[in-house]
Amino acid sequence: MKIEDIAVWEAFQGVAVQGGFSKAAHALKLTVPQVSKRIAKLEAELGVRLFQRSTRVVSLTDEGRALLPKVAALLEDLAGIETSFESKERLSGTIRMTCVPFVAHRLLTPVIREFKKKHPDVRFELELSEGFLNLVESGIDLAIRIHEQPDDSSLVYRKLALNRLVLCASPAYLKRKKSTPSKPTDLRNHDVLMLDIHRECRFVKSAQALGELVKPQSITCENGAFLTQLALDGFGILVRSVWDVQEHLRRGELVQVLPNVPLESFGNIYAVIPSRRFLSYRVRGFLDLVVQESAGWN
Secondary structure, eight states: OOGGGHHHHHHHHHHHHHTSHHHHHHHHTOOHHHHHHHHHHHHHHHTSOOEEEOSSOEEEOHHHHHHHHHHHHHHHHHHHHHHHTSOSSSOOEEEEEEEOHHHIIIIIHHHHHHHHHHOTTEEEEEEEOSSOOOHHHHTOSEEEEEESSOOOTTSEEEEEEEOOEEEEEOHHHHHHHTOOOSSGGGGGGSOEEOOGGGTTOBBTTTOOBHHHHSOOOSSOOSOHHHHHHHHHTTSOEEEEEHHHHHHHHHHTSSEEESTTSOBOOOOEEEEEESOSTTOOHHHHHHHHHHHHHHTTTO
């Protein structure tokens, strides 16, 4: 296989990682026929079948599974060669990121704006999600995630800030209920809006978990932005990261409840990269700026 046929190896890795020709074509910005042609060429050159194909599933053969790590190492080495010649002064290319939505809205926007002023030729592709994408399989350069304790040793984590939780409600809700909680057990008399993952969060002083104190929720939802909007509309007391609600608190649209009875922090906000090896200057530069700016987040 000649060096100019590197696109064939990229097509092989794309289909293997994405699990299909259509997804690989989308990730590589090619057509499905182009990807199919490159895989066919590779199989013909090697004289082996690399994928088992059916109408719904594409899976690696034994030969394909054996080949994949070697191809991944080859492409990573080539990316490193490219990186070594990239100009530190005139950065270009694409940074592919995934980020928790409220972090992107409240914290990341000004960082991207500042970076773009210095490096206008750099493009950003953002996937806003509260779920965890596989960074390697998805071709993600950088993720901003919330973790209680990082548990994936194959990734590199940089701590940015505490993810402090607060309870808050609209003035209209508190006026309608004619009572504001003065202690955690008072929450039993209120409608509480929270993500399921926050049920085990405890108050620092009493060690009581939220799930032990709240009555069955009349509205459940696993979308934080929607819960915040419900709180703004007077549906109940919200449990949310301070980063998501700080502007609403500042404007008086929400007021903090139990301000002197803090909850435990729900993990930390981390910047996550797949590997330090051959990190491009554009990703390294943006990561350094995120870490620098995060010093003012706490």
